[in-house]
Amino acid sequence: MSQPTLARRYAFKLLANMASVPVYLVMEAILPRALGPQMYGNYSFATNLFQQFAGFLDMGTSTCFYNALSRRQREGGLVAFYARIMLLVLAAIMLGGALPIWFPVVGERLMPDVPLWLAPLAAFWAFLTWWGRVLRSMNDAIGATVRSELVRTAASLAGIALLLALFLDDRLTIRTLFFQQYAMLGATALGFWWVMRRCWRNTAWRLTPPQHAGYRKEFFDYSHPLFVQALLSFLLLTAERWLLQWFDGSAEQGFFALSQKVSMACFLFVSAMTPLIMRELSIAWGNHDRATMGRLLTRFAPLLYIVAAYFSCFTVAEGATLVRIFGGAEFAAAILPVQIMALYPVHQAYGQLAGSVFHATGRTRVLRNMTALECLYGFGTAWLLLARPEYFGFGLGAVGLAVKTVGVQFVTVNIYLWLASRMIPFDFGRNLLHQFGTLILLLILAFACREATLSLPLGDAVSLARFLVSGVLYSLLTAGLALFFPALLGLSRQELRELFRRTGHALRILR
Helix, strand or coil: CCCCCHHHHHHHHHHHHHHHHHHHHHHHHHHHHHHHHHHHHHHHHHHHHHHHHHHHHHCCHHHHHHHHHHHCCCCHHHHHHHHHHHHHHHHHHHHHHHHHHHCHHHHHHHCCCCCCCHHHHHHHHHHHHHHHHHHHHHHHHCCCHHHHHHHHHHHHHHHHHHHHHHHHCCCCCHHHHHHHHHHHHHHHHHHHHHHCHHHHCCCCCCCCHHHHHHHHHHHHHHHHHHHHHHHHHHHHHHHHHHHHHHHHHHHHHHHHHHHHHHHHHHHHHHHCCHHHHHHHHHHHHHCCCHHHHHHHHHHHHHHHHHHHHHHHHHHHHCHHHHHHHHCCHHHHHHHHHHHHHCCHHHHHHHHHHHHHHHHHHCCHHHHHHHHHHHHHHHHHHHHHHHCCHHHCCCCCHHHHHHHHHHHHHHHHHHHHHHHHHCCCCCCHHHHHHHHHHHHHHHHHHHHHHHHHHHCCCCCCCCCHHHHHHHHHHHHHHHHHHHHHCHHHHCCCHHHHHHHHHHHHHHHHHHC
């Protein structure tokens, strides 16, 4: 059976991500108001802690599984082996969630000023999130993206309907929020499994000793260099949130959490493409075709960058309005962190693409070494910006963590891109100039639109009407700029015309 083209799979993935945008927007407009800065900060800290723990337990095995399944799409033994890893991750993460309850002294150190009963709830949430991501990647690997994204869209919309019902009925507390999340994440994961059930209907779940040994060696060879990377990433990302909690408390944690969620909404339109490109990179590497890998990176890196920058720059300009919409007056102190973190998705897209090159080629030692290096300058920067003056820091709270997150990522991602350019034909210097030029142009446009609409009779600076008019004006100007200067998209005029032709063809297929 033929699989949908890359363009059609991206179209459905993008549509599903667009349908997820209201989920994020409604959640971030409801949760801060329903929980308040302190409890919202507690929820964010606990879920982030166990999400990072799940990432550590993964240790790159899910990426190994995705790459292997992309190349051997009907190998049931591979799925049977990874199902065992899933069970191990579940057992380990739930054990981690129980430890703060069993040993309160340790729990109070790990989760300062956070109710310890949140630990097991957050642990199960983290597993469901990780499990759903793995199942979704399986659908992408076997080319079932279209049906998978339809399932995800339906589950997301049902989940937000349940959240709204709880909020309107005045029953939305942190406990009911967790159970709403369980229902949505569980339904999504089961939906992903339903989509691909036919592929594994005849799978022999019992593996012979030689099969088990073969898969164990394959995963070990791929993932053991990533153990150090996973451990260091877990320690660094957990430590910086712990420093914020320790020095500044749950309210600042809530301000940073809001800035993170806004940046995630900006990234949704870009994240649709990265796993699909990673699949194509993996296939190209399997065919020993570095030229195709270079073409994929050259074609899509600038395009994804400008899409992310389009949303990020508007968020920077309209940060005060977005905070008023999402958090209300209680979150006024989150404006600057939101504006800074709005720039995070811009290089997050590049980070995923550059990382995909090393994952697809199996050069995981590079990722390990880079993570070790990032830990040195990353944690040092975090301490400098978060610690109180008596501990040789600036005590900047959520603002400091936002600056650290964006600044360190910019440095790390461009090192990855430079290393990738040494492996495959990719012009790093041209790409670096494109990053700065695009960002400056779009920031100028975004602030110009904001200032222009402030002079119109549309209400004050944070009015919704003015915000919407500014967004429409900014979108039109950005589209015009891209049409007149297609190099911003990394395209020539001929390639832009070809893109329009293919988009029209894809839309006709979707009909």
